[in-house]
Amino acid sequence: MASVSAAALTLAACTAPSAPASDPPASTGTASSSTTHWSYDEDGGAAEWAALSPEWSACSTGTPQSPIDLPRDAPSGAGATVLTGAVEIEEADTGLASQVTAEDRGSTVIFSGASYDLLQIHAHTPAEHTVDGVAHAAEIHLVHTDSAGRLLVLALFAEEGARSDEWQPVIDTATAEDGADAIVDIADLLPATASTWTYEGSLTTPPCTEGIRWVVFEQPVTLSPEQVEALDAAHHHNSRGVQPLGDREIVRAVSTVSPGVD
Structure with missing residues (x-):
């Protein structure tokens, strides 16, 4: 998997200022340090991202891009181990996504021998990945x-x-004013069963950096219409369209979710 420097990525925003190097990458939705205007609309929208900055060429020419359409049927492979615990979250809206940052780990994912710690949580409405269309x-x-x-x-x-x-404190914090915070247990946020798809893709916003490992849960969480509306009202239709799969392999696997983060 290509190495992606977390310190080189900044919080996503329509006119994002440069963030300190200590800031986590915003997402799969992460802007570069440029203040270049981009959006999900026609003006500066996804079809124009690659033309807005030389650093964003992967948004047009990249091959392993995200999101993608996920098939119900896929070959079996290795899953992830998710170790969970309590975490303090703090509001960090990017201007294009309702987001919270994790003040300590709260979630550690073990995948293919590597250990990944939680940085932040953010939302897209509607979903970016599709399942059988x-x-x-x-x-x-x-x-x-x-x-x-x-x-x-x-x-x-x-x-x-x-x-x-379980998700209400996250939604409240992500859509609140600056400085809002809460404590949540990541185990309470994840599905009870852990059938997942895994594949290699990219960030879903500029600069569309590749080499991102995705672990997508098949079982959805349930939110009330009011909870979904709260996310959508904060940032309406902040989703990139699905990208060609190319010759990538999508793997279906059982991933394990259990307490384990101190």
Whole structure:
């Protein structure tokens, strides 16, 4: 997997100022340190990203790009081990996504011998990845990094249904004013079963950096219509369209979620 420096990436925003090197990458949705204007709309939208900055050429010419359409049927392979615990989260809205940063780990993912710690959580409405061509109401990304700055993203689909008390503190904090914070247990946020897709892709916003490991949960979490609306109202339709799969392999695997982060 290509090495992606976490310190070289900054918080996503439509007119994002440069962030300190200590700031975590914003996402799969991460802007470069440039103040170049971009958006999800026609003016500066996805079709124009590569033309807005020479550093963003991968948004057009890259091959292993994200998001993608995920098939129900895929070959079996290695899953991830997710060790969870309590974490303090703090509001860090990027201007294009409702986001919280993790003040301590709260989640550590072990994948292919590497250990990735939680940096931040943010949301997209509607979901960016599709499953057999169908998009869920929302998609939530838990962005992790290893000691070399390489990124792994746990992606959760959200469907409308009953209210989630577990996700409410995250939604409240992510959509609040500056300085809002809360304490949540990451185990409470993840699906009860852990059938996942894994594949190598990219950030889903400029600079569309490649070499990102994705672990996408099949079982969606359930949010109330009001909870989904709160995310959408904060940043309406902040989703990149699906990208060609090319010759990449998508793997289906059982990933393990359990307590384990101190």
